[in-house]
Amino acid sequence: MKQVAITNFGNTKFSRDDITIESSLLSATKSLFDQTPNLTQKDIDVVLVSTNENSKYLSAILSELSGITPKISHTVENLCSSGTNAIVSAYSYIASGLGNVALVVGGDRYDSPGQILEWDKSRGEYKHPIFWATLFTKSYKRKYNISTENLAIVSVKNHRNAKDNPNAYSNKTYTIDDVLNSKNLTEDLRILDCSRPCTGSSAVLLTSENFARKFSDTPVWLKGIGQKTTSASFTKNLDLTQMNSTKEAAKIAFDMSKLTSADVDVVEIHDAFSVCEPMILEDLNFAKKGEGLSLSKNMYDTFDRKINPRGGLIGTGHPLGATGVSQTVEVVQQIQGKAEKRQIENANIGLVHNMSAAATSSTVLLLKS
Amino acid sequence: MKQVAITNFGNTKFSRDDITIESSLLSATKSLFDQTPNLTQKDIDVVLVSTNENSKYLSAILSELSGITPKISHTVENLCSSGTNAIVSAYSYIASGLGNVALVVGGDRYDSPGQILEWDKSRGEYKHPIFWATLFTKSYKRKYNISTENLAIVSVKNHRNAKDNPNAYSNKTYTIDDVLNSKNLTEDLRILDCSRPCTGSSAVLLTSENFARKFSDTPVWLKGIGQKTTSASFTKNLDLTQMNSTKEAAKIAFDMSKLTSADVDVVEIHDAFSVCEPMILEDLNFAKKGEGLSLSKNMYDTFDRKINPRGGLIGTGHPLGATGVSQTVEVVQQIQGKAEKRQIENANIGLVHNMSAAATSSTVLLLKS
Missing domain, CATH: 3.40.47.10 (Thiolase/Chalcone synthase)
Incomplete structure (x- = not known):
């Protein structure tokens, strides 16, 4: 089994601000890039967005806004655990050999449609x-x-x-x-x-073993x-x-x-x-x-x-x-x-x-x- | 690299029928089970739904309706290519060792919100x-x-x-x-x-190498x-x-x-x-x-x-x-x-x-x- 690390992260403040989901996701992405000096857009093979927003194609939109042209890119939704589902999905893309570097950005707005259990x-x-x-x-x-x-x-x-x-x-x-x-x-x-x-987004960077130390001296391994x-x-x-x-x-x-x-x-x-x-x-x-x-x-x-x-x-x-x-x-x-x-x-x-x-x-x- | 096969499939007729997304997804799942005599619900580790519907938690809903209690379960959305994105995600869950048998069910309704490019x-x-x-x-x-x-x-x-x-x-x-x-x-x-x-759903079963021949004499390999x-x-x-x-x-x-x-x-x-x-x-x-x-x-x-x-x-x-x-x-x-x-x-x-x-x-x- 290939080892996968989480090396870097980004955050926005969680608030009741009425900003678009795209802006919120982009802020967390910018925060991650700001804290990862060796990272360039072309390093990133996978972009996953975790959200309950109804907007479509958000990972492609975030990629374009961020200047990334990933191989793999889609939204993951599973209500309140969308975020860890996207992280596990990113892990599997790397562990299976389809990519080396994955950006996962999770976000929602205070009025997210995932909050009321209409579906049940x-x-x-x-x-x-x-x-x-x-x-x-x-x-x-x-x-x-x-x-x-x-x-x-x-x-x-x-x-x-x-x-x-x-x-x-x-x-x-x-x-x-x-x-x-x-x-x-x-x-x-x-x-x-x-x-x-509330409204807010967070981001993590996952990498294969060979890439982990390019971006961090202290990779954290998903065991x-x-x-x-x-x-x-x-x-x-x-x-x-x-x-x-x-x-x-x-x-x-x-x-x-x-x-x-x-x-x-x-x-x-x-x-x-x-x-x-x-x-x-x-x-x-x-x-x-x-x-x-x-x-x-x-x-x-x-x-x-x-x-x-x-x-x-x-x-x-x-x-x-x-x-x-x-x-x-x-x-x-x-x-x-x-x-x-x-x-x-x-x-x-x-x-x-x-x-x-x-x-x-x-x-x-x-x-x- | 572990080999991953697609072994079985299910379909609904594509139509303008005004049925719910849940019913459509379930019909394709039933069609797959009907054509896979050796498959039981407990064999399935991963359930992924690909759709542009705004409903949340659809993979858990489909799992419950089908009597499946998977490990991994979430929705994948990437507009018109949601379906192959879910298949690639299922491949990666199996190739990475997180699961052995994955059910992917893709569906949408004729009035799917993914059809108009509001986001651009x-x-x-x-x-x-x-x-x-x-x-x-x-x-x-x-x-x-x-x-x-x-x-x-x-x-x-x-x-x-x-x-x-x-x-x-x-x-x-x-x-x-x-x-x-x-x-x-x-x-x-x-x-x-x-x-x-139109309205319709389709389903495929993906398996690891060891499980492929349990469900089919003619596994098709994702090369x-x-x-x-x-x-x-x-x-x-x-x-x-x-x-x-x-x-x-x-x-x-x-x-x-x-x-x-x-x-x-x-x-x-x-x-x-x-x-x-x-x-x-x-x-x-x-x-x-x-x-x-x-x-x-x-x-x-x-x-x-x-x-x-x-x-x-x-x-x-x-x-x-x-x-x-x-x-x-x-x-x-x-x-x-x-x-x-x-x-x-x-x-x-x-x-x-x-x-x-x-x-x-x-x-x-x-x-x-």
Whole structure:
């Protein structure tokens, strides 16, 4: 198996700015080029765009705007995990020998059409993600005797982490009381429990082994890839206190990499809502069932940034097609020692967890220095 | 390099039926399963949907409707060449070792949002593909002293071929006069010079070498893959009598396969408009510049089905995301000896040419028994 590295990255600030998707994707691309002095347009064989926007041919448009004439170029869409799906696709183009250098740019706007689950007739009128999140929250709280106040720590911690992320949508910190007193959306969800729609893009450069050191002295290797789709609709998930696609994706990724959760120094988790963080920590084997929230609380108490150093989706914002790429950028920055105020000491191995639509599908990536 | 085969296929009839994209994709999937007795849902690692529809998460929806729980699953969009882009992506997932069996299903509806080039601001009001086709037609006719009557042979031939394709949109045959007397859309284009929007889906199964003979006694091997994006907008194409992305994609595919155009027994060409067939025959090296139309005419005169045996886009119809998959199905059927009335004798090597948006990007595939 050929080795594939992620060598470089680019970001835009996540915001509510009303800019076009093309401009947003181009900004992240420019940011990547600005940070990659040896890269020229003709080095790039593959351009993939991950987005939920309805615009067509965006990878060709981004290529033309950027002066790139790639061999392979298309859009990847898989709702909220479009970003990691595009990264895995780029990995496969390189590992299969079809290309050596791939640019992946993920982006969406605050009004992205991927946000409402129109496609799932089984949800009836309950198309907004807050409804599945409410069911998960209620079930998880009941099963493990967790209070709304207990759960609020996730939002408090992730907003605190986001404060040191210059690209995050939010730069405010909140107390437990702030979370509890924020607007109630459903019986179990306050607005500060939710990741917020926003506009933004992120970019990564992937290369084959032979090209990695042309662009970076510190390539980060994609050692494990796990993906699983269990369904599309919500009706197939019979246990609302765990995420089956995440468990299966994690097993595949850990097996491929020969790593375990004990080896991992930094974790990006798809905390679309507060309850997701502890559930996913459990399903990724970082905590026993029912103990995920204690781990989040411990991270908060000890000022440890290991879990969602970027601020998670709750603090950073959630422009759907950008999220998986932005999570990967954070782990790459941590492993390369470029995470500035957010830097974790001796971060050598990182995990990215990205999912779609009530965890009906998940991606887990394992990265290593 | 691991070998990857296309082993099985499925089709729907192309029509103007007003069915949902989900139903259309599912019909092609059912058709594939019906023709693949050894295939079960749990064999499938990868499900890719190629489409221009705005619906999200279609590969997960198709997976759930079909009872498949794949590892890898997402939508691929690249306008009219979405289908071959998804096939190349599936190839790379298998060749890279991430999966062994991949289902690719391409589909679109007659009202697909990919049909009008809204995204290209450089086209001003001239967003409909007939405008670029008119520029190509006028330039090609002028340069090679070709009349409207000469060019009409492409439509006559491809409609005649489509008559023997039970899945084709059109089952009528036309004379040169019929084409000349059909409705004028622009100075140089009649309606019978154009491929028509329709609803339909096609499916192929790709496998690794070890799995190929589980599903077919006659696997067809993907020996050459070439892709190139030269731009997105029309403004970059300075010579309107050739298709640069096609020339570059063909070179890559022929080099990879160590085959030449002289080796090829059957060719599927993206004849979105009449003029495309001779231009592309030249750019794929089947004819010298200016001699592509003589080759099409010769095929007509000798009842040779080598070029667009399925009926081309003009005869078969053009449901955007299905087209590249449907073209590939035809070449696979020909090589497997399953093309019934359309069967070409001793077809061992085939070529698929699929492109987007005035040939600003192209894919060329070479398949071999």
